[in-house]
Every structure is written in structure tokens, then in C-alpha cells.
Amino acid sequence: MREEKNHALADLVDDGLGTTRALGLVWFAFLFCFTLAWSGSLAAFLARFLELRHEAAAFAPYWERWGILLVGTFTAMTMARVLYARACIAAKRGTRLPISVRPLAMLGALQVGLAFEVLAFFVGFTLLPLPIIRSLQTLAVARHEDFSESSPFGVWRQLAKGLQAKYALGLECLVGLATLIVIVNVIAAAFLATSLVGAFPGLALGEWYARLTLENPRVWLAGWAVGTALAAPLRIGAFTSLVFSGASQTTGEDLQAWLVELKEKSA
Amino acid sequence: MRCKRSWCTECATQFDGINYCVSCLALVRGTDAKSSNGLRTLSAVVVVLAVAYLAKKAVLWGVVIVAALS
Numbered sequence: 001m002r003e004e005k006n007h008a009l010a011d012l013v014d015d016g017l018g019t020t021r022a023l024g025l026v027w028f029a030f031l032f033c034f035t036l037a038w039s040g041s042l043a044a045f046l047a048r049f050l051e052l053r054h055e056a057a058a059f060a061p062y063w064e065r066w067g068i069l070l071v072g073t074f075t076a077m078t079m080a081r082v083l084y085a086r087a088c089i090a091a092k093r094g095t096r097l098p099i100s101v102r103p104l105a106m107l108g109a110l111q112v113g114l115a116f117e118v119l120a121f122f123v124g125f126t127l128l129p130l131p132i133i134r135s136l137q138t139l140a141v142a143r144h145e146d147f148s149e150s151s152p153f154g155v156w157r158q159l160a161k162g163l164q165a166k167y168a169l170g171l172e173c174l175v176g177l178a179t180l181i182v183i184v185n186v187i188a189a190a191f192l193a194t195s196l197v198g199a200f201p202g203l204a205l206g207e208w209y210a211r212l213t214l215e216n217p218r219v220w221l222a223g224w225a226v227g228t229a230l231a232a233p234l235r236i237g238a239f240t241s242l243v244f245s246g247a248s249q250t251t252g253e254d255l256q257a258w259l260v261e262l263k264e265k266s267a
Numbered sequence: 268m269r270c271k272r273s274w275c276t277e278c279a280t281q282f283d284g285i286n287y288c289v290s291c292l293a294l295v296r297g298t299d300a301k302s303s304n305g306l307r308t309l310s311a312v313v314v315v316l317a318v319a320y321l322a323k324k325a326v327l328w329g330v331v332i333v334a335a336l337s
Contacts, residue, residue, distance in 0.1 A: 049330060056334040060327055067326035071319050095290055104304060107311035114318040121322070121329035125336075151307050152314040259292075262282055
């Protein structure tokens, strides 16, 4: 059973960064690609919606096709996040966890993630509930092992048990701030790269100069997509640290319960 | 120890005369529970598919709501 513990949020982010570094570039690239597929498609969807905003409701089948793409990439990203969280847990425990995830654990993380994604599409435009939604989605990924035995309803009970909501929200805000810094850097790097490439004689970048302005919402959306994908490993690493540090404070009651259950079955 | 790693006696849990660490005990428990998990897995798949369908529809509803508000 989990006990409440005071966490220093900055230490958790630091720990997450350490885990990301320890896992190496291959794991980073793995999560980056899947996250970019989702954030890229969401950015493209928002850009298209901004273009057609006033007559958007008239193109229902078109948006439904976008829905299939967004749900597909979100599902793939969540599965990749679970595998990455598993690798983080293995790195923290210093063991080699089998890479295969138990189906119920994966399905539990998917169920929570998709349910909150439904909520995000309804209330996301108000922006305020987004940090809560994103923090709960990431928490479900980091705690996927808790869902290994849960029924679809049990998943919500497990998530509510030892939720550490205060820390999860605080961590989400801190990681969100880090993501914002990454986004600003990505956009600045894009401007810098265009200027540098433009210095070469014979390269006509006039069209790019016209498009690459801060007044163009597509620039911000593309920066958000890349920045979010770059910060994704840090996010999962930090949330896994939160869950791991909570789990390491267990009283041992859960292990005793497991042992009683096993002894009853073997008797 | 099943995972062949070194653990202190406080971290190890003995079951049927064999020492287990937390991960190994979880694996043993997992193997034991495998048979009763079939129905739960099936219901979880159905729920995930239903929520995914709802999420696909939510994209459209979200578009309609924001378009109506703007």
C-alpha cells in the first residue's frame, strides 16, 4: 500500500532526466518517433481546423477521417510510452524486466488514456483542464503495472488508489514549463537554420522567409509538435520517478497480501 | 533467488522454500493468475475499442462545439 511522501518536484524531474540519459539514444528515438506521429498529426489537424473554422461543421466525414488518424497515432504513442515506462522502471530497479507487457496492463493504460482523450476533445479548447488531463494520462502510463489484474472498472479504482494527484499536477506543470522552453528553442533553431542556409549563395528561400514568421500559427503548432516529442522521454521518466519513489515507500502490506493469495492457491 | 541476483534477507520473500524478490514474486503471481484473466482481457479489449470509437467521434463533436462557439 502506498504512503504519502513529500517529493521535491525538481528532484523528480532531475531523476527523470538521469533515467532518460541512462536509457540512451535508441529508447529516446523510439519514444520521440511515436510521440511526433501523434503531436504532428494533432498539430496538422489544428492547423486545418483554424483554416476552416467557420465552415468546419459542414465537413463531418472529413473530420471523422482525422479522428481515425488521431486515435490511431494516440494509441500507438500510448503503447510506446508504456514500453518506455517499463524500460525506465527496469533501469531504476537495476533489473532486466521482460519487454513484453501483460495485456491487461497495456489495455488499462490505453483505456485511461483514450477516455481522457475524449474529455480533452470536449473541454480542451478551454485549455485549463488540459494539465489535469495530461497528468492523469501520463500517470496511467507510469502506473501500468498496477492494472495487471484489473477489470475495466478496476482500472479506475487502481488509478484512484494512491493517486498522488497534487504531485502529478505539480510535475505536469514543471514538465510543461520545460516543454515550453524546448518549443521556444525549437522555433528559434528553425529561424536560425533558415538564416544560415540563406547565407549560401544560389539557395532561394524567399518562400520560407515569408512562411517562417511568428504571426503564422503553423510555426507555433510545428514547434509545439517537435518540442512535445523531444520532451516526451523526460515526461515519462519524471512520472516514473514519482511512481517509483511512491512504491519504494510501501509498507509491505501489498507483498503480504500477494503471499497470502499465493499460499491459499497452492494449498 | 529466481532472478539470480543478490538481495538482502529483508528484501527477499520466501515462498515454497524459494526466495523471491518483488519482481519475481509478481511474475509468479502473474503466472498463477493467467488462467482467470482471459475474461477480463476480453472485456478490457471491448471497453478499449468502445472508448477508441468514442474518441474518434469526440474529434468531430469537439470541432462542432468550437465552430459553434467561434
